[in-house]
Amino acid sequence: MPTLAPTNFNIVVSVLGGWISLFGLVSYLLKENFYLSEALISLLAGLFFSPHATNFVRPLEYAGSEENLNAITLYFTRLVLGVQLVLAGVQLPSRYLKKEWKPLALLLGPIMTAMWIITSLLVWGLVPNLPFLHALAIGACVTPTDPVLSNVIVKGRFADHNVPKDLQKIIIAESGANDGLGYPFLFLALYLIKYIGDGGANEQGGAGLAIGLWFGETWGYTILLSVIYGAVVGWIAKELLHFCEEHRFVDRESFLVFAFSLALFITGTCGMIGSDDILACFIAGNVFTWDDWFRLETLDDSLQPTIDMLLNVTIFMWYGAVCPWHSFVDNSIIPIYRLIPLGILILLFRRMPFILTLYKKIHQINGLRQAIFMGFFGPIGCSAIFYLYVTLEFVDTLNPNNGSAPRWDVAHLKESVSVLVWFMAICSIVVHGLSIPLGKFGVYLPRTLSRNLTTPEDLHFQIGARILPRSRSRDGTGTHTPADSRSVSAPTVYRLGGSIIRDQTETTTDAVEVVKPRDDLEVSPKPTEQGSLPRAPSPTLHNRTIRFPDESSSRES
Template sequence: MEYILLAIVGFAFLFYSLSIRQLARTEITGPMFFVLVGLALSYFWPQEITPLENNMSQLLPLIELTLSIFLFTDAAKSKLTVLKHSFQYPSLLLFVALPLTLLFGVVGAIFLFSELSLLQAALVAIILTPTDAALSKGLLADTHVPEKIREGINTESGLNDGLCVPLFLVMLLLAQNPENSLTTIDTLFIFLRELGIASVVAVLAITVFIPTLKVAVAKHYFAKNSSPFLLIGFVMMTFSITQYLHGSGFIAVFVSGLLFDYFAPTKMKSTLIKDSEHIAEFVALLIWCLFGFVCGYLVLQEISWQIFVYALLSVTLFRMLPVMLSLQFSQLKIKERLTFAWFGPRGLASIVFTLMILETDIAAKYQIATIAMTTILLSVFLHGMSTKPIANSYTER
């Protein structure tokens, strides 16, 4: 049966690759397509022969590594030198809208799910706060959309993952110790230790990697056909070493990406990042297929009206109101502010956070996972189907 499953997934990739232009015209994005494939497989695949939890545990390292690659490439594309001159919109989104989104998410979870504790409600909110610009590729690639919007959305998506990871790790530590076996000082020490180890590994790794890269380029040591493996190998090494040393691998690769953006040679930087993203995107689409498969068991069977209402609020008001408030006094037109507010799709970071929750012994972990997955599922289709019409509205203008 496993080989039949793999054959179906392989056929899905073949069909998607052959008809990607036609799918784009019908406003079906890659994540939408593979989520639908996963949902279909969960319907026809007998649940009793699928040890779902064990499989998720085995696949978590691969999913974490995929997120690490995107964290690195997003940070490496953040264009810190450009942000020195046009930092207004990303700064407002990151330091004003993001905390308000988190606050709205916590309040909404407490109101709709009275059985959740404050920390559990905070975990729900922080899981669903990061955004994924990969789900809005049609908008980001359309040159008719103002560059300040495209750059702002892309930069926010790249940087908010890095800001949310440490918050998530702290809340996860506290939620796993509801009887306060960890004091505030203990929690702060663990967090600072993880942050410190991650920062040291990132700095040392980049300090060695960039000079080595320059020497390899100057002496023609590597070929173009191996260039996609350079950054992926670097991210794998950095993430794994940091995790082994009990630091946060996610923070390490994010800091590495920021340093790589600032210090790497400009000519080769974009090519290396683009090549690495092609490989990472293949794995990401596999993860979306797996996500749809899991949703067929967890979400569709356990969904309630409270969960659906929270998911709908999370992808709309909880995101849109903070962004509209934060951009209120900017020089953006109302349509541009609404575009910023709407495009906050939930993606790979939220999936990884959810799977990390399932790996713990938190009492309400299945309810938290169901709420998060319902929101991600809704976001995939709402944001995916609205990307092209909104991009076209700028084209028509």
């Protein structure tokens, strides 16, 4: 006899599949028309389905314990970051890290260090009774810019129309590289907490051992090894794929998915040897397309952005469900009236002052407006959550005599880092997710209101590529009638957003409709003298060797 089976698996799969389907139905409207990020929308959806609201998704019940839940979130974040950073490396042009090492060194060196220090000082100043070493650890978690949220400003219609290509590339490269370089900042603070903190009297070695471990383990084993490993694996993968593709050993599906399987392999193997899998994935992705071959082969394929969208929607739904929302108000670390100003100050001063100071040395930033834009859009997201759970794992090891309770000086560190890092990540997701639509609304609303209040009778409107003059007939109706043969001055033409359309000529017209084709619209070819239409030019295929089924060989001729 059939019975209802509302098991956890059935509920989670139903909620996830239903939400992705509903979001997909209006995804173009939300992302391309309203400029809303999928991260913000999915985060709110996760909150809606979480135990804080409808209780459809219950992460703690699935995990069984708080430790298991932390481990699941950490591994899920590692997976998403690994895939995203391989894709980020693949998106960059040939030998980009070698060609642009000077601006990248500036962004990853003094600017990133200054971001860490100013964030730590703000946390230390606004959180009562917080040791400075703890503030350094919290600041290190939110120092890297997030590659997942950075896609909001380097992809889509807004980026195509407003962000220059060179600026998009440097943002991708910085967000990919500084994710892995957050380890030195974090572990310098953690080693100092372990060996010279107030409760570190039982630890042998002191500051000397802490600095030695920081140079040896963090820089030598974690960072340097991951760079070498990622470069070697990326180069071997490129050569193997090139060889197999030339000999027709690989089919199209396996060719397109190769970057994702490479990300999974590097994430798993680096995790086993204890190295920096995030940095290794980014280096491997860049070396994998060092000669631009794979990037150009997959330039017009939609598999990469599809997987990217699925991972983004899923991870931020999970964040919305597991985020400790109640702790923002109910905690023993910082009251809410201090927490909100802290989040605002970090978003304003964590990055922007240093970009404004040194932007003239970064040739991709052209002018003050682009410097303000890049300084403001330094989002905090998946990378901060990753370093949060790395910190929690490290704090669990600070227990004297292998006891269950941590040292007395770090008894509140886990709560402090959880509350502050989660709150700053949520602030960044919300603020950076709403900045573009609110900015667009703030620019166009005054223009639209002003135009509506001062619209002349003969105002022209642009619909597509056609300008329709509005003139009144002799009977007073508002129908369109042919203009008389007298020369009249052309009235001002406005777009729907409120901007003025400049006419290329100053001559008058007596036509009812004036057609003004635009660059972004497809214009039909004109008939030839014989009455037939000319053949449309074939698109450039970038010398690809793997074809789609509908790409006939006639296009190449």
